[in-house]
Amino acid sequence: MTGEQKPSGISEERRPLVLDVRDSVKHFRMRRTSLTGKRPQVHAVDGISVRLRAGRTLGLVGESGCGKSTLGRLITGLDAPTSGSVLVGADQHDVTAGAGGKVQAVFQDPASALDPRMTVRAAIAEALGGVARPERERRVDEALAAVGLPPELGARYPHQLSGGQQQRVCIARALVAGPDLILLDEAVSSLDASLQAQVLDLLERLQRETGTAYVFISHDLRAVRRISHAMAVMYLGQIVEEAPAEAFDRGLLHPYAVALRSTEPGIFQGGSRIERVVLRGEPPSAVDPPAGCRFAPRCPIADDHCRRVAPELVDVTTDHRVRCHKPGGLTLTTAATTTVADLGGES
Ligand SMILES: Nc1ncnc2c1ncn2[C@@H]1O[C@H](COP(=O)(O)OP(=O)(O)OP(=O)(O)O)[C@@H](O)[C@H]1O
Numbered sequence: 001m002t003g004e005q006k007p008s009g010i011s012e013e014r015r016p017l018v019l020d021v022r023d024s025v026k027h028f029r030m031r032r033t034s035l036t037g038k039r040p041q042v043h044a045v046d047g048i049s050v051r052l053r054a055g056r057t058l059g060l061v062g063e064s065g066c067g068k069s070t071l072g073r074l075i076t077g078l079d080a081p082t083s084g085s086v087l088v089g090a091d092q093h094d095v096t097a098g099a100g101g102k103v104q105a106v107f108q109d110p111a112s113a114l115d116p117r118m119t120v121r122a123a124i125a126e127a128l129g130g131v132a133r134p135e136r137e138r139r140v141d142e143a144l145a146a147v148g149l150p151p152e153l154g155a156r157y158p159h160q161l162s163g164g165q166q167q168r169v170c171i172a173r174a175l176v177a178g179p180d181l182i183l184l185d186e187a188v189s190s191l192d193a194s195l196q197a198q199v200l201d202l203l204e205r206l207q208r209e210t211g212t213a214y215v216f217i218s219h220d221l222r223a224v225r226r227i228s229h230a231m232a233v234m235y236l237g238q239i240v241e242e243a244p245a246e247a248f249d250r251g252l253l254h255p256y257a258v259a260l261r262s263t264e265p266g267i268f269q270g271g272s273r274i275e276r277v278v279l280r281g282e283p284p285s286a287v288d289p290p291a292g293c294r295f296a297p298r299c300p301i302a303d304d305h306c307r308r309v310a311p312e313l314v315d316v317t318t319d320h321r322v323r324c325h326k327p328g329g330l331t332l333t334t335a336a337t338t339t340v341a342d343l344g345g346e347s
């Protein structure tokens with residue numbers, strides 16, 4: 001399977017753990033009450049455990065509403081989990097007790113992330129907190145240089161910058177205090193293709209130089225695969241598959257992960273074009289997750305057992321986990337046949 005592609009266990013274990021999410025749950029109570037008089041809960045994140053080591057990137061993928069940003073907010077301490085814990089930094093600090101600059105975040109829209117009344121220098125310096133003047137100025141200069149912005153740009157205000165420059169400022173601000181971990185939630189999604197490539201190059205270079213770990217969230221599977229060492233596929237608040245990035249090309253086992261990958265434009269396997277797997281129906285609501293496997297209502301290979309019994313996330317190898325009763329049952333080659341048969345009477 002993917003055994004021969006695994007990075008060497010020894011060198012990996014020497015990297016300090018900088019993120020340890022343990023069985024984290026985030027439920028939101030809704031305002032409206034249901035017919036039974038109870039206030040329904042949105043199961044945005046429903047029992048997620050992931051770990052990340054220094055200098056590594058974990059990509060989070062899955063369709064809109066599956067809980068990626070909610071998990072991101074738990075990781076950065078912006079929200080407290082309903083249960084479970086999030087430990088961050090080389091000293092495994094509980095993030096709800098204050099991350100102390102160990103975790104930073106960059107979001108999709110740099111214009112709204114930057115204060116319009118603050119110059120670039122002031123915005124970056126603010127992230128340094130109490131660092132005194134000469135040292136502070138030096139570090140701001142370094143951060144500007146690190147993201148490839150000329151020093152004179154530091155005197156400008158956000159509206160005097162292009163979108164790409166604004167996002168570089170956000171990255172500089174995230175990096176300047178030397179965090180262990182940066183959450184990048186759709187951080188390159190608002191940039192055009194060539195700028196996206198530049199910012200991804202920049203992030204990779206900065207990671208090599210500083211050893212900062214990234215959690216990278218994007219709808220763009222190609223971008224995620226490019227920058228990530230490992231990828232987690234989420235469905236309705238849970239991880240359904242976590243695998244090394246290489247396994248994303250061949251070796252995905254969960255039918256949803258396989259289907260998701262097939263939606264990437266222009267992907268090939270063994271020289272032939274992969275047929276897109278079209279999933280029937282909408283994702284079920286996170287308010288009332290179905291019994292049994294949460295993906296079963298849309299899964300092309302689900303059976304009665306799948307609909308009754310919820311599968312556990314189990315290890316396939318040391319760094320590959322899957323939550324499915326029939327792992328590997330839907331392959332991309334057979335997917336083409338399945339799709340044609342499935343869609344025959346529908347569209
Ligand atoms: N503050 C909140 N109150 C109530 N429900 C919320 C809140 N934040 C998120 N949700 C719900 O939690 C679920 C997960 O949302 P989340 O934003 O994490 O998804 P996502 O994977 O980031 O989606 P997208 O790809 O669209 O950004 C959704 O059903 C959403 O409506």
Ligand SMILES: [Mg+2]
Nearest residue numbers: 068069070185
């Ligand atoms: Mg989101």
